[in-house]
Amino acid sequence: MRSLALKELYEGFRDPKTIRALVKRIGIEAEKLGHDIHIMEVCGGHTHSIVKYGLHQLMPQNIHFIHGPGCPVCVLPKERIDHAYTLAMQRDVILVTLGDMIKVPGSKGSLQDARAKGADVRYLYSPLDTLRIAKENPDKKVIFFAIGFETTTPMTAALIHHVIDQKVENILFYINHITVPEPMQLLLDAKRSKIDAFIGPSHVSVISGTNIYEVFPREYHTPVVVAGFEPVDILEGVLMILKQCNEKRCEVEIEYTRSVTPEGNLVAQKLIDTFFEKRKYFRWRGIGDIAQSALQLREEFAYLDAEKIYGALLPDKEIDDHKQCLCGDILMGAAKPVECTLFGNACTPSSPLGSCMVSSEGACAAYYRYGNVR
């Protein structure tokens, strides 16, 4: 097999000439449309690309990007961050998680603070590194703080598979996996923000496929175009949405054809299904309880479930955010980060009040980091 250089994955997709050409075509279609259109990019990865590459600066006046709730760190309620903090502070526990979680503030502090107080908190590149850490520390319990949408769930499932297969006895799981379609539906039902079309998430759709979005054109008359994360992908996604509108079509389309199919990754889906089932409800920070929007370990794997084993230490009482924190409205697409009075003053990436400011996919972090030049 020919080896693939990393640049081949993005180089053509940032080409200035292609970008200019697409912007021109978007201009023509937007003029044909003749009215305003509000496009929600569901995923925080898209929000970051839009602000980082300044794509919103290139849009005609009648096209508006609405930032969505697709940032797993941002929507995790404070009490669950506190749970991770509490677990990390237990004697003989090593808490491992993905890098983004380290800085997120709970009511007691972040995992970074827990680490400064002596807790053993480590970040991973691959959940499978947990196996090595567990083997190197046989006298410790290693708790994997699992978070993320459909994108990261298969990695957790693969780790569970190995833990069982290799009979590793000192790894537990604190599961916070959530799913995309339910909050999208809630946003349309709640009508807090005007959403005329969705740019669907890239990597989630690689796993789950695009069939999960069919409900949106069918029942909400809202088109979905699944686009990649590069500037050319996003612009082409916008163009495809405009064409649907102008041609009076309303459907699920794939721009990110190099990775996404309607069915998705069936092997990964099967692996997820082996270990996980839907939770009745999961509380989303700033949004509230959403039915069927998260996963939990199936009953037969309760012996791996830190949430059950340490249950007595993990109160489910809801912890409110700072009164002036607008994260809820921002996650619902009803406000932009700059409309929050705390933004950039009391709330910055180094002393965040809300997790939208710390996560690498948070809308506030994107606006702060790239400055939102208009």
Next chain:
Amino acid sequence: MKSITLAHGNGGEENGRLIEELFYRHFQNKILHQAEDAAVIGKGALAFTTDSFTVTPLFFKGGDIGKLSICGTCNDLAMMGAKPKYLTCAVIIEEGFEISALEKIVLSMKYELEKNGAIIVSGDTKVVPKGSVDKLFINTTGIGEIRYKGISANALSLDDVIIVSGSIGRHGASIFLEREGMEFSTALESDCRSLWPVVEKLIEADIDIKAMRDATRGGVAAVLNEWARQSDICIEVEEEKVPISREVKGVCELLGFEAFSLANEGTFILAVSAQDAPKALELLRSIEASSMAEIIGEVTTGYPQKVLLKTPYGTSRFLELPSGELLPRIC
């Protein structure tokens, strides 16, 4: 109760705040408040600086802690237009450290000192029980003779041109990969090297140097932001002009980093007057250490105290001071 986190040592926002609110507040004096790479003392004749070195791994691609400890301090002097002359060296060694490894480190210090024409004139050795430090910490303090006066982060003005001496982010990216044991097939190595030989040529050619800084912790983003703030100007950078190697780009893509925020140990940023920019660029490119030099931007009045990154397709964004600990993203 607040305690120190790793973010307080990142060379960015938290680091800056700790220095301002604690050290500057209690140690305050006019020289310290200049906030330059090295203090200017002795009626403007001498530059004086100190730096402590801790790095994992001690031996990395492109150098080791010994080379780094000489480059770091000598480069801080060179960035003030000073010829490095006399250094002190203090080492804190963990019990059990191999003497042969220590000798290897001392030899690379010696080699690097020769490149700078500097000597170690005083030193100190402490050995501490196992676990009290991570293998070896080195502090070096240096005095240099100022050969070019007036270089300052406060001296930039309208129309000055910003030049970078080479491709950025190599030290930060390379150390990160090695420290985390990530195995990539890559030619990436640290850019760690002494800068005085390059600076000496710039001075000899009588280039109108306004400011100079090696873009260490916090990277190019930290240097440009500090200049914009201290000189109350806007720096506009053409993103596609900034040299970034394929390897560094790759690491950034994979882990969600920004090359502008990654550390450099032998790449510096230079601000010169517009009329001297072509001459400075030509000179830099004629020297092997800075053969990849590029003009990347200029000083404007656009957004005072801000750094603006411009794309070739007509959009722009601010380049902010890096903040937090360097952490890889989720997905």
